[in-house]
Amino acid sequence: MNKQLSKKQRINYFLINLISFASIFLILGLIVFRLVQTSIYQTVDHDLKRLSQDQKFLSHQLLQVERTQGDPSQLGKFDTPPPNNFQQQVILWSKEGDILNEAELGSRFYDFQKLTLSTDDLNKITSVQIKDSNNRSLQFRSITLSATNSEKVAYVQLLVNIDPIKGTVEQFKQILIICMIIFGLLSIALSYFLSKWFMKPILISWKKQQEFVENASHELRTPLTIIQAKLEKLFTKPNHTIIEESETIALSLDEVQRLSQLTSDLLLLARSDSNSLTLEKEPVKINVFLKTVLIPYQELATAEAKEFIIDLGEEQQLLFDKKRIHQLLIILLDNALKYTAPGEKITVFSTVKNNEWLLKISDTGIGIAEEKKSAVFERFYRGEESRNRKTGGYGIGLAIAKWIVDEHQGKIDLLDTDPKGTTVRLRFPVK
Structure with missing residues (x-):
């Protein structure tokens, strides 16, 4: 991936x-603000609803106005004084839109002089600004509310005055905006980090x-070059x-077979990367x-003067x-x-214990250096290039082996054989 394309993709991830x-953050902030605002105003609205349904309170307000309309000296002589305070006000209107309880409002009457009667939203709670x-x-x-039991009102x-509440809401709004700005800056930093992480x-x-x-092209080129040269x-x-060219034809056929095997392995790896391969599990003894x-490999080892032990x-x-x-066993046994070398030993050990199938393939061959054990499962890896060329390996067998083990939820480890050689240990969970 070139740098320009990588940079463009990273910018896209960052913006997303x-x-x-x-x-x-914006939606969350709006939701929180609306919830706080609604919950604060709910208390006020609840008090208004309660007062609007309190017939005793309303009757007292109407009665007091009717008794003091013609005689202001009667103000204050009733048993229950009006519960008005600066936060809570009661205004009584005539049909013409005049305020009738001017005496009860006192100096506060001047604050409501510019207030006009509106009957469009009777029995509904609204916001008023004066x-x-x-x-x-x-x-x-x-x-x-409509006053049905009064001739004058x-x-x-x-x-209910909500200036203190509105101040609280505005203060909360400012704090929320500051928090949104801080979280916005954090989101920029986090987006930058995630864009790098996603890339x-x-x-x-x-x-x-x-x-x-590149490796596949290199590996395919070798047998194709040989075949072309022979032809x-x-x-x-x-x-x-x-008959005279039988050796040339035989070498060409041998390279064709190797090429066919290589393409099959490459196809298997490509399909494993795309997760298009599925296991077909079945009960097996x-x-x-x-x-x-193992028997065919035992016979082959005997023919090569190698000892082959089977311990099941x-x-x-x-x-x-x-x-x-x-396929996994063939890869490991081939290796x-x-x-x-002739005269050396190969041992295959198998047992089931502790809900685990343990399988070991040990040899007393050349072994694998400790620093190379972690890399042998990489594709096209060769510990020694010349030896792999000679034996016909392409460095993808163990990569396929690891994929097969991983698909069975197993584990594969490389251990040293005493006094020399390599032991491949396979562990599969028994379900």
């Missing part, structure tokens, strides 16, 4: 993350893909018989299965993909035979 975080005598803005929550308006696996995957293509050689000797795979535990029936485990 930034927009996502900003949207989440200017007092000092031209200050006052905020109220209000409800207007047509409407009763209950008001890491993409760059690693791209690098692996590039290495895979061109045949054209230089058109009069030769098949492991000792019968292992003998089927009690017969057990396990669930696994027979085809893939067979054991390739790197074991």
Whole structure:
């Protein structure tokens, strides 16, 4: 992936993350603000509703006005004084829109001089804003009711001053905005970090893909070059018989077989990367299965003057993909035979214990250096280039083996064999 494309992709990730975080914080902030605002005003609205349904309180207000309309000296002589305070006000209106309880309002009457009667939202709580005598803005929550039991009073308006509440809401709003700005800056930093973090696996995957293509091209080129050279050689000797060129033809066929095997392995790795391969598990008797795979290799080892020991535990029936485990064993046994000299020993050990199938393939061959053990499962890795060329390896067998083990939720380890050689230890969970 070139730098320009990588930078463009990273900017896209950054913008996507930034927009996502900003949207989440904005929506969350609006929700919190609306909830706080609603919960604060709910108490005021509840008090207004309660007063609007308190018939005793309303009747007292109407009665007091009727008794003091013609005789102001009667004000204050009633048993229950009006519960008005600066926060809570009661205004009684005539049909013409005049305030009738001017005496009860006292000096506060001047604050309500500019207030006009509105009958559009009767029995509904609304917000009212007025200017007092000092031209200050006052905020109220209000409800207007029809006065049916009074000849003089047509409407009763209950008001609750919400200036302190509004101040609290505004203060909370400022704090929320500051928090949103801080979280906005944090979201920018987090988006930048996440854009780098998201790009890491993409760059690693791209690098692996590039290495895979380069290595595959290199490995395919070798047998193709050999085949091409052999076929061109045949054209230089058109009069030769098949028997005379049998060696050339045999070498070409051998390279074709290797090429076919290589392409199959490459296809398997590519399909494993795309998760398009699935295991076909079935119940299998492991000792019968292992003998089927191991006996031909035992005969081959004997023919090469190598000792091949098979040590199997009690017969057990396990669930696994027979085809893939067979492929796994062939890869490991091929490696054991390739790197074991005549007169040396190969041992295959199998047992089931502690809910685990333990399988070991040990040899007394050349072994693997400690610093190379972690790299042998990488694709196209070769510990020694010349030896792998000679034995026909491409460095992808153990990568396929690890994939098969991982798909069975197992573990594969490389251990040293005493006094020399390598032991491949496989552990599969028994379910």
